[in-house]
Amino acid sequence: MVEKQAREGALRRRAETRARTEIEIARNVQQRLFPPPSHHLSSTDYAGRCAPAREVGGDYYDFFDLAPGVLGFVLADVSGKGIAAALLMANLQAASAVTPPSRSIARGRCCAR
Numbered sequence: 847m848v849e850k851q852a853r854e855g856a857l858r859r860r861a862e863t864r865a866r867t868e869i870e871i872a873r874n875v876q877q878r879l880f881p882p883p884s885h886h887l888s889s890t891d892y893a894g895r896c897a898p899a900r901e902v903g904g905d906y907y908d909f910f911d912l913a914p915g916v917l918g919f920v921l922a923d924v925s926g927k928g929i930a931a932a933l934l935m936a937n938l939q940a941a942s943a944v945t946p947p948s949r950s951i952a953r954g955r956c957c958a959r
Contacts, residue, residue, distance in 0.1 A: 870901070
């Protein structure tokens with residue numbers, strides 16, 4: 847009985863350690879999806895930072911050079927928190943990387959949407 851409880855405790859601790867490690871990896875991957883912390887255009891300097899409420903989250907931002915001297919940005923907050931929201935955020939980031947706003951939104955219509 848004692849040996850069985852010891853084995854179960856050891857398995858539980860390994861599972862918890864593995865889960866913490868996987869969440870840390872997810873956090874590091876998510877942070878790499880964000881643009882560099884600061885940018886510069888000839889007309890302005892700008893920066894962004896994300897601090898999720900949990901290890902990972904559903905907040906997203908990115909900056910785009912729409913045309914010479916024209917800055918575009920996307921700011922999103924996926925409903926919810928944690929891993930599910932982070933997965934949706936990663937999907938949004940991938941979609942915007944494939945079709946950045948400079949290709950999908952005509953200049954002057956960015957704020958109309």
